Amino acid sequence: MKIGLALSGGGARGFAHLGIAQYMYEQNIRPDMISGTSAGAIAGAFLAAGYDPKRTMEIISDINFLKFFRPAMSWSGLVNLEKISDLLLEYFPKNSFSDFKIPLIISTTNYTKGENINFESGELIKPLLASASIPVIFKPIMIGEEAFVDGGITNNLPVNVLKSHVDFTIGVNCNPVGISSPNNSMKDVLERTMLMIINYQTKEQAKLCDIFIEPQELSKYKVFSISKAKEMYQIGYDSAETTFGQLAEDHPLKGLFKSV
Secondary structure, three states, X not given: OXXXXXXXXXXXXXXXXXXXXXXXXXXXXXXXXEEEEOHHHHHHHHHHOOOOHHHHHHHHXXXXXXXHHOOOOOOOOOEOHHHHHHHHHHHOOOOEHHHOOOOEEEEEEEOOOOEEEEEOOOEOHHHHHHHOOOOOOEOOEEEOOEEEEEHHHOOOOOOOOOOOOOOEEEXXXXXXXXXXXXXXXXXXXXXXXXXXXXXHHHHHHHOOOOEEEOOHHHHHOOOOOHHHHHHHHHHHHHHHHHHHHOOOOOOOOHHHOOOO
């Protein structure tokens, strides 16, 4: 049975993806194909390259990887993500999808044409950066003559791209909307508005999942809550333990478990 794992965008909340993957790996559940958007694409790239989830967490924590994604919250100009290309090359030295141990599909948005575009071959780093380029905050990434931005705008949970390749799909959304008061700053209102828009189309993709995980505790964390990485990792791990622990004895994944 081939298993597909779809990982949503969500900024720093994407650390939960690694916690979920860690529990899955401990239970002998490993994906045969991964798709991801934004933070999910980054987590997915490390997993696809063969990095252990816990080791990936250590790498990102030790070098404060996401500090390079922290925007200067002003109107003076957009942040250029391409400056971190050299950093990514340390971990993906061949800069190619062909070097992955697990096939990966990265979801992006073609800003020039206004459509969702998926990358699964060729150069890796530019599509990876494009998938995480949140509009208004980060500059679009140029690939050829066209501009690309965050895949979350058009497909924040790319389950559909896996369906024809696998027998079973697991989808993870680390962007629950949660409850919020309207008495917030303009930045908070903008972030929540974008979150609601993205989650509207995420619900449709969630229907395609055989297992869908959405840790509600993540709603209290902001997109750039980088300092809370270990907390979000643990939330992901705990949510996976709860979800998979509740599977019926005759569930197709149950036979793969080392233990429950």
